[in-house]
Amino acid sequence: MTAVLALQERLDFGAVTPLKSAILGYSGQDLEIDASQVTHMGTLCLQVLIAAANDWKQAGKTFHIISPSETCKTQLALHGFSPDTLTGASPT
Numbered sequence: 001m002t003a004v005l006a007l008q009e010r011l012d013f014g015a016v017t018p019l020k021s022a023i024l025g026y027s028g029q030d031l032e033i034d035a036s037q038v039t040h041m042g043t044l045c046l047q048v049l050i051a052a053a054n055d056w057k058q059a060g061k062t063f064h065i066i067s068p069s070e071t072c073k074t075q076l077a078l079h080g081f082s083p084d085t086l087t088g089a090s091p092t
Helices: 013-024 043-058 070-078 083-087
Strands: 003-006 031-034 063-066
Touching (some): 013 043, 063 083, 070 083
Parallel strands (some): 031 063
């Protein structure tokens, strides 16, 4: 069964540690990151997501971003990513 973690609206500096802790709580499980409510994604939180995607891939587990808000897509694009490229998923 795939776990789902809903991201908070503002992923700024104050969200880094809680985001990391929340993601680590799903270690060993397939994980979907619901980004539908994201209105701001800071670089440090983006780094947490990139590191988690790499860790999950190395562990042979799936890690996907689902339902990204338009703001989330735009902010990822500013850093050269899409939800699929960030997680290494094949575009659908």
